[in-house]
Amino acid sequence: MHDELSGEGFTIIGVAIDGDIDAIRTGATAISFPILMDPDHLVTELYAISNVPTVVWIDEDDRIVQPNWVAFGTDTFLEFTGIESEPQKDLIRSWVRDGTAMMSPEQARAAVEDLTTDEQQARLYFRIGAHLKRSGDEPGAQRNLKKAVELAPHDWTVRRAAMPLQGKDPFGEEFFTMYQEWQEAGSPYHGVASR
Amino acid sequence: MSQIGPLTAQDLTAITEAGHAGLGSRHMSHSNSAAIFQDGPYVSQAALRASLGWVLKPEGLCRDAVCVPVEDPAKLRSKENPDLLDIVAVAELIDRPAAIDAESGLVAIGLERSRRQRALHDLQAPDFTLSDLDGKPRSLSDYSKQKRLLFAFSSW
Numbered sequence: 001m002h003d004e005l006s007g008e009g010f011t012i013i014g015v016a017i018d019g020d021i022d023a024i025r026t027g028a029t030a031i032s033f034p035i036l037m038d039p040d041h042l043v044t045e046l047y048a049i050s051n052v053p054t055v056v057w058i059d060e061d062d063r064i065v066q067p068n069w070v071a072f073g074t075d076t077f078l079e080f081t082g083i084e085s086e087p088q089k090d091l092i093r094s095w096v097r098d099g100t101a102m103m104s105p106e107q108a109r110a111a112v113e114d115l116t117t118d119e120q121q122a123r124l125y126f127r128i129g130a131h132l133k134r135s136g137d138e139p140g141a142q143r144n145l146k147k148a149v150e151l152a153p154h155d156w157t158v159r160r161a162a163m164p165l166q167g168k169d170p171f172g173e174e175f176f177t178m179y180q181e182w183q184e185a186g187s188p189y190h191g192v193a194s195r
Numbered sequence: 196m197s198q199i200g201p202l203t204a205q206d207l208t209a210i211t212e213a214g215h216a217g218l219g220s221r222h223m224s225h226s227n228s229a230a231i232f233q234d235g236p237y238v239s240q241a242a243l244r245a246s247l248g249w250v251l252k253p254e255g256l257c258r259d260a261v262c263v264p265v266e267d268p269a270k271l272r273s274k275e276n277p278d279l280l281d282i283v284a285v286a287e288l289i290d291r292p293a294a295i296d297a298e299s300g301l302v303a304i305g306l307e308r309s310r311r312q313r314a315l316h317d318l319q320a321p322d323f324t325l326s327d328l329d330g331k332p333r334s335l336s337d338y339s340k341q342k343r344l345l346f347a348f349s350s351w
Contacts, residue, residue, distance in 0.1 A: 009341045010342045011344070014346045016348060040212075042306065046306055046311055047314055052347050055346050058335070062336075115311070120305060121292065123305065125296075143298070161351055
C-alpha cells in the first residue's frame, strides 16, 4: 500500500505501541515506511486509541480526515474479525487520489469519545510499570501494571499490551477471557468500528 | 508501609513525554532536594522547570511568557519546606494528569488533556516525536505536506 501510493504524496507512518523492538524489527523486514517505537504509549494517550490496529487519516494540512478506524493491512485475521482488507484499501486509495473522505467533519468530530479519567490514569500506571520493567524492578512493574489493568479492563492497549510484561500470552487464554469480557461490556472502542 | 516523621523520603523521578528525569533526593543539597514526603510529591523550582518547563512566580505558574494564575499558591507548597512544590498539584493546574507510585518514587505526568481534546473535537492532528527503529527521533510533522496514514500496531 505504502509502495503503491508513496509517489502520490502519501506515506504510512507506523507507530508500534510496544516495547519489544526486536519483535517489531523482525516483523518489519519487508516494510518500507517509517516505524516509530512508542513503548510508553504516548500516541494512545494523545489520540485516545484503545486498540490496534487503528489508523488515522491525516491530510496535507494536519487535519484529521478519518479519526481512529479499525483497519487491517492483510486478511490474516479475517476469520476472527470479519474485516476484509481490500475494500478498506480501496477507501484509502480514493482518499489519496481524489480526496474522498469516509465521513463529514461533523461525523468525524463525533466519532471518538475522549478517554475517561480511569482510562487516562491507566495509561500513566502502565507507563510507570513499563519503566520499572525496563529498569529491572519486577515487583514494582507488576504492582503498577495490575493497577493499570484494573482501571481499564476493556482497553486493549492497556490490558492486552500488559500481558507480555506480566508473563501472560497475549494470544492465549488471557486474550480470550479479555475478548469475552470486552464483548459483554458492549465492545467499547475509541473510534469507528469497521464492518 | 509505615513511615516515621515527615522526612521519610526517597528519590523522586518524573516520567514525561520527554523521557524521565531524576528530580533529586533529600540526600542532596536542600535547594535542589526533591522527595516524596508523607504528604505529597514535592520538588524544587529547578526540578519543576527541568521536568515540566514551568516555574512559580508571583504572577502565577509561568512557562516562557505564558502565566496561569494560581489562586492559592500556599496550597502548592510543602508545609515542611515552602521552597518545595507539589508536582502533581502543579501538573493539574496546567491540565496534565499525573499518577504516583510512592514505593518506587516514580510519578508519571501525562500530556495536556486539551491536546487530545483538540484532536478529537477540532480534528487538528497533534504532533509527536518518537524514535524510529534506528533510534533516530522522528515527528509526525517531518512528513507534513503529504497525506499520512498513522498506523498504530503492535506485536501483542
